[in-house]
Amino acid sequence: KPGPIAIKDVADIYLYPNTLQAVRVTGAQVREWLERSAGIFNRIDPAKTEEQPLINGAFPAFNYDVIDGVTYRIDVTLPSRYGLAGKLAEPN
Structure with a gap:
């Protein structure tokens, strides 16, 4: 219940x-x-026809968070803004 x-x-x-x-x-x-959490996903190339793994097994899964009550989208065709160690890799 709310409260x-x-x-x-x-x-x-x-x-x-x-x-x-x-x-x-x-x-x-x-x-x-959320950008940091999105690092769990591999970058997917939509031009490829072969199967591509969605989840990056090297990403520490305990750093993947979901924030309830917020609507957001993750574009897996773009590079991750953060590397595996949590450092900003792609500032834009």
């Missing part, structure tokens, strides 16, 4: 022993967060 939620409530359903934090972010920061 306030406490960090302890979220921690109860969080399976991993990591530190759980709530953060306030701007729209621009959310976009960059």
Whole structure:
């Protein structure tokens, strides 16, 4: 149901022993967060006819996040803005 939620409530359903934090972010920061997460996808060449793997197995899957309540698209025909280590690789 909609309403306030406490960090302890979220921690109860969080399976991993990591530190759980709530953060306030701007729209621009959310976009960059999603750009970083999109690094899990390989670049797909629409001109190729052979099968191309969508998921980059070298990407640390724990860095892939989905943000609920935000509508967005990932264009897998464009290069990833971030490399596997999380460094900005493609500034535009």
